[in-house]
Amino acid sequence: MTMTDVNKTVSNADSSVTLGQKVPVTTRLNAPEFVTNRALLRWISDIVVLTKPENIHWCDGSDAEWTALTAELVTGGVLIPLNSELRPGSFLARSDPDDVARVEDRTFICSVNEADAGPTNNWRDPDSMNAELKVLFDGSMRGRTLYVVPFSMGPFGGPISQVGIQITDSPYAVLNMRIMTRMGFDALAQIDDKTPWVPAVHSVGQPLVDESGLRIADSAWPSNSTKYICHFPETREIWSYGSGYGGNALLSKKCFALRIGSYMGLQEGWLAEHMLILKLTSPEGKAYHVAAAFPSACGKTNLAMLRPTVPGWKAETIGDDIAWLRPDADGRLRAINPEAGFFGVAPGTGEITNPVAMSTVWGNTIFTNVALTDDNDVWWEGMTEKTPSHLIDWRGEDWTPDSGRPAAHPNSRFTVPIQQCPTLADDWFESAGVPLDAIIFGGRRATNVPLVAEAFSWQHGVFIGATVSSEKTAAAEGTVGELRRDPFAMLPFCGYNMADYWGHWLALGEKMGANAPKIFQVNWFRKDDDGSFMWPGFGENSRVLEWIARRVDDEAHATIGAVGLVPSQGSLNVEGLDLNDEVLGKLFEVNEKLWLDECDLTEEFFDQFGDRLPSELTTELADLRGRLSA
Numbered sequence: 001m002t003m004t005d006v007n008k009t010v011s012n013a014d015s016s017v018t019l020g021q022k023v024p025v026t027t028r029l030n031a032p033e034f035v036t037n038r039a040l041l042r043w044i045s046d047i048v049v050l051t052k053p054e055n056i057h058w059c060d061g062s063d064a065e066w067t068a069l070t071a072e073l074v075t076g077g078v079l080i081p082l083n084s085e086l087r088p089g090s091f092l093a094r095s096d097p098d099d100v101a102r103v104e105d106r107t108f109i110c111s112v113n114e115a116d117a118g119p120t121n122n123w124r125d126p127d128s129m130n131a132e133l134k135v136l137f138d139g140s141m142r143g144r145t146l147y148v149v150p151f152s153m154g155p156f157g158g159p160i161s162q163v164g165i166q167i168t169d170s171p172y173a174v175l176n177m178r179i180m181t182r183m184g185f186d187a188l189a190q191i192d193d194k195t196p197w198v199p200a201v202h203s204v205g206q207p208l209v210d211e212s213g214l215r216i217a218d219s220a221w222p223s224n225s226t227k228y229i230c231h232f233p234e235t236r237e238i239w240s241y242g243s244g245y246g247g248n249a250l251l252s253k254k255c256f257a258l259r260i261g262s263y264m265g266l267q268e269g270w271l272a273e274h275m276l277i278l279k280l281t282s283p284e285g286k287a288y289h290v291a292a293a294f295p296s297a298c299g300k301t302n303l304a305m306l307r308p309t310v311p312g313w314k315a316e317t318i319g320d321d322i323a324w325l326r327p328d329a330d331g332r333l334r335a336i337n338p339e340a341g342f343f344g345v346a347p348g349t350g351e352i353t354n355p356v357a358m359s360t361v362w363g364n365t366i367f368t369n370v371a372l373t374d375d376n377d378v379w380w381e382g383m384t385e386k387t388p389s390h391l392i393d394w395r396g397e398d399w400t401p402d403s404g405r406p407a408a409h410p411n412s413r414f415t416v417p418i419q420q421c422p423t424l425a426d427d428w429f430e431s432a433g434v435p436l437d438a439i440i441f442g443g444r445r446a447t448n449v450p451l452v453a454e455a456f457s458w459q460h461g462v463f464i465g466a467t468v469s470s471e472k473t474a475a476a477e478g479t480v481g482e483l484r485r486d487p488f489a490m491l492p493f494c495g496y497n498m499a500d501y502w503g504h505w506l507a508l509g510e511k512m513g514a515n516a517p518k519i520f521q522v523n524w525f526r527k528d529d530d531g532s533f534m535w536p537g538f539g540e541n542s543r544v545l546e547w548i549a550r551r552v553d554d555e556a557h558a559t560i561g562a563v564g565l566v567p568s569q570g571s572l573n574v575e576g577l578d579l580n581d582e583v584l585g586k587l588f589e590v591n592e593k594l595w596l597d598e599c600d601l602t603e604e605f606f607d608q609f610g611d612r613l614p615s616e617l618t619t620e621l622a623d624l625r626g627r628l629s630a
């Protein structure tokens with residue numbers, strides 16, 4: 001096969017469709033009878049009139065619908081069915097090579113005032129953006145089916161849950177949304193005249209008509225080189241155009257659960273965070289709930305699924321990417337995972353690093369941009385120790401180990417129902433959420449940042465979160481490895497001014513007082529002089545989690561360090577690890593000079609927020625400088 005085969009045109013699945021003929025446009029809504037909400041029907045009707053689809057399909061979320069849609073996409077060449085004995089119910093999709101990750105420079109926060117989006121977001125005036133979008137979406141679904149995808153984020157009717165409706169012309173997005181959310185008529189039935197819901201419109205921006213309005217063939221991965229991922233926080237609307245991939249197209253995820261969600265949280269007193277949620281049980285049977293924010297492709301899914309190497313400890317998964325947090329009546333911070341599936345990074349996931357993920361993807365999984373084996377199963381770098389001698393790579397080309405390029409795209413992903421996760425905690429079903437004992441911030445830092453440190457206070461913890469920086473990964477377009485500030489791992493996901501967001505965190509901490517979870521910082525990625533990781537990571541991270549849990553109970557000893565409380569000699573369990581004292585020392589090394597330099601960069605970073613920056617953070621920066629210079 002050749003590269004252009006990826007963009008090959010595919011036959012329209014519906015054999016009654018003939019190319020070169022006039023394309024009909026529907027105006028019939030076909031709404032299910034139980035839908036009576038006028039605002040909802042009017043919104044859908046407006047989008048239908050604007051986008052001019054040929055058909056409308058309301059997604060009921062049933063198995064029958066899944067079966068019919070996947071069959072249609074297999075016929076159309078969009079999905080490749082995998083070997084049903086090795087990987088039952090699973091499919092491979094190959095994206096356009098130009099549509100492989102979130103597009104942060106095409107992501108916009110369209111708040112009425114530019115200052116409300118803040119200096120870290122791309123801002124557009126809502127009126128002019130709306131006008132631009134109306135032009136782009138005009139007829140953008142011609143010749144396609146418009147899918148109405150109702151979904152609940154969190155258990156139906158739960159105190160932290162929310163509902164949304166995504167309109168999309170991408171059946172691939174529909175299938176992924178069915179895995180990632182509680183999708184279908186049960187979610188739709190949640191919407192009555194009093195329930196707020198988030199409207200989200202998505203089009204791949206490739207209508208099936210030519211200039212004269214005649215039908216043309218589809219491609220295996222329709223998309224448009226013009227991309228817009230737009231958020232209107234004040235009206236809670238999402239409009240996404242031109243991409244079919246991940247966070248650009250599955251609008252429940254980054255667009256709703258984080259960008260719109262974070263702004264809803266500001267207004268309503270809760271938090272929408274880029275965090276995994278993990279339940280730990282000690283050898284004595286005590287349970288701890290931990291949430292951790294790491295930037296994209298920095299280890300959330302892996303930590304959420306870790307298998308502790310410390311004897312007697314048990315870890316169970318609640319969420320791997322997004323957490324919604326809300327203080328309860330007792331002032332404890334409760335967390336839910338609003339999602340119902342994993343959209344996990346494939347490369348690096350293998351039996352040794354993440355056996356739980358490997359058993360989760362046994363079947364019923366959509367793989368995107370991984371390689372295909374000769375027996376029709378999937379493969380990616382890091383999946384097995386032995387590399388297959390022949391593969392079809394993510395672009396659809398023949399591949400051998402000496403091809404000199406990765407077989408799977410570095411941001412290739414698996415989409416899989418969370419209920420297949422063997423370590424899923426019962427708490428995932430709990431609509432009230434779990435009470436958090438600890439919050440962890442981390443990043444990918446080859447230097448400077450110690451393996452673990454505890455914040456001196458909530459306020460210091462917010463400072464730690466606000467100053468997270470991390471090396472760029474393949475999860476977004478851009479240069480991999482470059483260091484960038486990623487406060488709270490929310491840089492690309494905060495739907496409003498980041499300084500106001502820090503203020504919101506500080507206010508919530510004040511409200512919770514002594515009930516607030518403890519805050520920690522971790523770094524699994526410190527490297528030695530020849531560039532290899534000094535900390536073994538993965539299951540061994542349970543040693544750090546054990547220390548954190550013991551700190552929650554004031555059991556483990558800590559020493560005051562310049563950047564936080566660090567384990568006292570002997571208090572971090574490193575028994576049986578191949579780590580000498582010198583390496584251990586290096587994992588915790590704080591070089592005052594480098595840190596003072598970093599403080600200067602922090603000051604520069606803070607300065608751009610002007611007087612919106614909470615004064616508490618300026619105080620914390622001064623205190624840190626003081627400790628470093630002491």
Ligand SMILES: Nc1nc2c(ncn2[C@@H]2O[C@H](COP(=O)(O)OP(=O)(O)OP(=O)(O)O)[C@@H](O)[C@H]2O)c(=O)[nH]1
Pocket residue numbers: 294295296297298299300301302303320321343344345347348349353475524525533536537538541
């Ligand atoms: N060295 C090292 N690598 C890790 C560790 N944990 C995860 N990784 C690697 O980091 C990469 C990304 O890990 P994930 O767990 O998928 O990251 P994520 O934060 O869930 O990513 P998103 O889904 O993009 O938000 C994978 O290649 C992992 O193998 C660790 O403890 N040590």
Ligand SMILES: O=C([O-])CC(=O)C(=O)O
Pocket residue numbers: 101102245246247248253254295296297321343475476
């Ligand atoms: O949103 C995506 O495309 C994938 C993801 O989880 C992230 O980048 O954090």
Ligand SMILES: [Mn+2]
Pocket residue numbers: 274295296297321
């Ligand atoms: Mn993520």
